[in-house]
Amino acid sequence: MAVNNELFKGTLQTIILNLLAENERMYGYEITQKVKSITQGELLLKEGALYPALHKLEAEGLLETTTEVVENRLRKYYSLSNDGEKEVVNKLREAKDFIAQLQLLLNLKPSF
Amino acid sequence: MAVNNELFKGTLQTIILNLLAENERMYGYEITQKVKSITQGELLLKEGALYPALHKLEAEGLLETTTEVVENRLRKYYSLSNDGEKEVVNKLREAKDFIAQLQLLLNLKPSF
DNA sequence: TTATATACATAAATTTCTTATGTATGTAAA
DNA sequence: TTTACATACATAAGAAATTTATGTATATAA
Numbered sequence: 652m653a654v655n656n657e658l659f660k661g662t663l664q665t666i667i668l669n670l671l672a673e674n675e676r677m678y679g680y681e682i683t684q685k686v687k688s689i690t691q692g693e694l695l696l697k698e699g700a701l702y703p704a705l706h707k708l709e710a711e712g713l714l715e716t717t718t719e720v721v722e723n724r725l726r727k728y729y730s731l732s733n734d735g736e737k738e739v740v741n742k743l744r745e746a747k748d749f750i751a752q753l754q755l756l757l758n759l760k761p762s763f
Numbered sequence: 764m765a766v767n768n769e770l771f772k773g774t775l776q777t778i779i780l781n782l783l784a785e786n787e788r789m790y791g792y793e794i795t796q797k798v799k800s801i802t803q804g805e806l807l808l809k810e811g812a813l814y815p816a817l818h819k820l821e822a823e824g825l826l827e828t829t830t831e832v833v834e835n836r837l838r839k840y841y842s843l844s845n846d847g848e849k850e851v852v853n854k855l856r857e858a859k860d861f862i863a864q865l866q867l868l869l870n871l872k873p874s875f
Numbered sequence: 876t877t878a879t880a881t882a883c884a885t886a887a888a889t890t891t892c893t894t895a896t897g898t899a900t901g902t903a904a905a
Numbered sequence: 906t907t908t909a910c911a912t913a914c915a916t917a918a919g920a921a922a923t924t925t926a927t928g929t930a931t932a933t934a935a
Contacts, residue, residue: 658861660891660922662770669869680882690864700923702884723930726883746869749770750862752802758782758859772891772922792913813890814915836900836913 654693663696663704665746668713668731676717676730679705705729713738742751766805772789775808775816775860780825780843780851788829788842791817825850 659666670685671677677685679701686696708714712737717728731739754760769833783789784795789797791813798808808866820826829840843851866872 654860654864655857656923657772657773657890658857659865660864661767661769663849663922666865666868673870678882679884680880684881686868689867692862693861695863695925697924698882698884699886699925707890722881722932726882727819738867743871745767745770746865747871748766748805748863750871752766752806753771753778753858755776755801756778756798756806758785759855759859759862768892769921789917790900790913791915792911809893810913810915811894811917815891818915834901838913 653695654690656694659694662746663700664708665739665742667701667704668735668742671714671731671735672739676728678726678728682724708735712734717749765800766809768806771806774858775812776820777851777854779816779820780847780854783826783841783843783847784851787842790838790840792838800871820847 660719666686667682670682674685679698682700683698685697705714707761709716709729711734713732714729715732716728719728745759778783780795782794786797795808795813796808798806817826819843821828821841824840825844827844827847829842831838831840
């Protein structure tokens with residue numbers, strides 16, 4: 652059922668940045684649920700991976716945060732900074748190249 | 764020029780097993796050169812990653828080895844075991860699923 | 876009152892990879 | 906002739922990302 656999470660190592664930053672490129676702002680828990688729904692439950696993004704990744708992207712200046720209390724619970728919203736907007740383009744190009752090279756190496760034709 | 768090697772974390776075993784599914788038998792150095800040529804120099808497989816990976820796959824019983832001396836140099840040939848033949852099918856299916864999910868998450872259409 | 880969902884966070888351990896180093900042979904260039 | 910590069914293996918130290926486990930806290934449904 653679930654995919655081999657091992658393979659997603661290294662792609663997490665790109666996934667986060669791309670979701671924020673599409674959604675203006677999102678909070679951590681929302682990101683885990685979004686990944687779950689997009690992959691139909693196949694990829695489960697662990698909190699122990701997500702939160703440190705968000706903190707790192709923020710420390711690098713790619714993300715900005717605003718904190719709100721909603722329904723008596725804390726939410727930390729993340730959005731792309733100017734640098735983040737630029738970086739997501741690079742990351743997506745790298746991901747594209749990566750997929751192309753991996754398909755070459757495994758002789759997997761793009762399925763269509 | 765070169766791809767972001769970071770992204771290939773976790774894919775090395777699959778790449779090795781697939782090359783051996785196609786080539787009957789290969790030795791370590793040959794694998795590094797094959798990866799280099801397939802990717803046109805974009806992915807450079809380091810020895811520090813390759814040899815431990817080969818040893819691990821052998822220890823797991825997926826690979827078998829025969830050693831030869833060619834032109835006064837040692838060569839350790841690797842080939843798929845019966846278990847290895849089965850496992851490469853699983854690994855390739857996992858890689859296919861992984862690519863499909865990643866394309867979904869990054870809304871990258873397969874390029875064709 | 877128990878389990879589940881929401882919402883954040885961090886520490887320890889694991890895994891994989893990079894970088895650096897080591898041994899050894901053969902060939903081409905300076 | 907000695908320097909660099911290619912061939913061919915191997916391992917150790919360090920870096921980086923992730924898993925697993927744990928913690929806090931609120932709200933709701935069983």
